[in-house]
Amino acid sequence: MANVGPLNERAQHLLRVLIDRYIEDGKPIGSRTLSREARLDLSPATIRNVMADLEDLGLIAAPHTSAGRVPTVKGYRFFVDTLLSLKPLDSHEVDSLQQRLSVGNNEQGLIASVSDMLSGITHLAGVVTMPRREANAWQHVEFLPLSDNRVLTVLVLNDQQVQNKIFTTDKAYSPAELQQAANYLNQTFSGKSFQQVRDQLLREMQDAKIRMDQMMLAAMEMAGKVCDEDKPYEEDYVLAGQTNLIGMAALSDMDRLRELFEAFNAKRDILHILDQSQRAEGVQIFIGEESGYRPLDECSVITSPYQVDGQVAGVLGVIGPTRMAYERVIPIVDITAKLLGAALNPRS
Amino acid sequence: MANVGPLNERAQHLLRVLIDRYIEDGKPIGSRTLSREARLDLSPATIRNVMADLEDLGLIAAPHTSAGRVPTVKGYRFFVDTLLSLKPLDSHEVDSLQQRLSVGNNEQGLIASVSDMLSGITHLAGVVTMPRREANAWQHVEFLPLSDNRVLTVLVLNDQQVQNKIFTTDKAYSPAELQQAANYLNQTFSGKSFQQVRDQLLREMQDAKIRMDQMMLAAMEMAGKVCDEDKPYEEDYVLAGQTNLIGMAALSDMDRLRELFEAFNAKRDILHILDQSQRAEGVQIFIGEESGYRPLDECSVITSPYQVDGQVAGVLGVIGPTRMAYERVIPIVDITAKLLGAALNPRS
């Protein structure tokens, strides 16, 4: 490997060993330990010099004089970016993952079980956003009259998802009128994508307003509402194993723990972070304060988007202390995203 | 008040003061403090004698020699059962509760906001089970054909609740057949209670099997499935403010906290406890190990069933450390149950 910045190969190797070791047992690593561990045949004194350099570069830090060194966020970043060689999981590990999630029947359950699985094998908190199906195909809509001018709208998308919503309308429609509206919509839009439906709806409402009778208008309006409000659970995620975070050394402080758990409950900010990785390709890693969000200061977030039908449908990942086994966790998140994508792909 | 058991009035009074005081500041109460607080004009030495009696009765205990005394579970129980005089909330407190939950629009949101409210004002964890509507009136069913012999069943109950479920059938039914089945069911059952529908279904399936064509049978089967599986979310609850429990003195032990949180996630055992109070009338109180469920050993659970249409529909309450302000919490739970019942009552 060529030198990276001012860091020669020996320094890099020592950094890697130090971080490996620190991840393993969580205590600051001293020069003596490092010289023993690194198999470089160097005395602790020499190691000390190198460590001083690494500290100058901000890659490691000492909690106090005469403790060993601990990786900084910058150190982890360097480690993850250039030091870490990811060995893919061997096939029977993949198989065992595969099996653990092939039980799922419905979508909701599948998401939950993936989240459980992630938290189970990494001993961190697992998180999976609900899949967003941009390319939802409109399949069928039904309007059922209830009392008091209320109409129940049932919308079937993509042969799998069912949404219902109750609307209050201005006037009372007869069952026949509603049937007529539904028929029109189904004939016009069946099989089209959600985006197409919305566009076409808007266009027709502007262009051809006059040619539509009142019922059509109402149908349009209703369908429009469904389209608008009906970002199903795109703004939601399933979290599992938060209890794994209780008692993590880095989070021993009660107040920090409470903040973190409250963030999980509020969901908003966590979603914001997950959203960012939605746009990225492959595994994304936020280390400590990189997330830019306080309660996650001492946490790392490893995410990967998952795809359905070639489109990014959601994000999954794990949240845990900065001191986590990146080497193991990253491939797991990666594979899990692919497996979930495959499991969600319609009948493939 | 008459003597209760071997406990004279003075001893009772002292016990009450001790518990009040302990609830307030959480530190063991000594004889000196008690003599000052109780306004009985007794010397600490006398108090000590009484305290020794109370300890013999198992109502209070000393964490160690020469610490003050702390109430035991038995002590709390006695306190709650016979010492506590509940003053109902004054009307503007009730009003403010009323307002906080009148925002809710849909049922799901209402439940969540009640749970939030409970945890917010008590600083404990609030919990509300989803309402169960035993007397659901069958309003409308619709069968929509999907691909692959799958049929989407949409069931509207009670003008409010909508359920859908996808079934796979043995043979492919035409839209017309499905329509016919739905029509039959709607005509036959509309307006009837869930229980009636089930009974009648079973009867007709036995008696008159022959007279029904295959489609009817299938419809029955489907409806039966819906009836069976369709205990909507009766087995679910909404929890809020678990983070309030982080850092509670009694739960300082990380492992106990983790256990408790895991219990919340598993839901099953918590539901079992809530279920018990479903059958009880009015506010129920489980103190410490009385719940019979380990993770709740150091917790108290205060619950009250809430009614819709004169029927018990669900349970709400709070969960917190045994050392909680019963005097304040009990009326709050009580009133909240009534307010929620009122809010859920159809158009009243």
Added chain:
DNA sequence: TCTGGCACTCTCCTATGATGAGTGCCAGTA
């Protein structure tokens, strides 16, 4: 360029003793 040596620093653990809160018991008093 590496190494051994040395003085120094800091944490962690243990022992120690003082303090204060609280107790139980007992003898005395109204």
Added chain:
DNA sequence: TACTGGCACTCATCATAGGAGAGTGCCAGA
């Protein structure tokens, strides 16, 4: 008989001090 003051005793808590251990930085020498 019911209360009280007094006394010896027990613990938790806190601050203090000292030693052991781990680790450091720096320097002089190979």
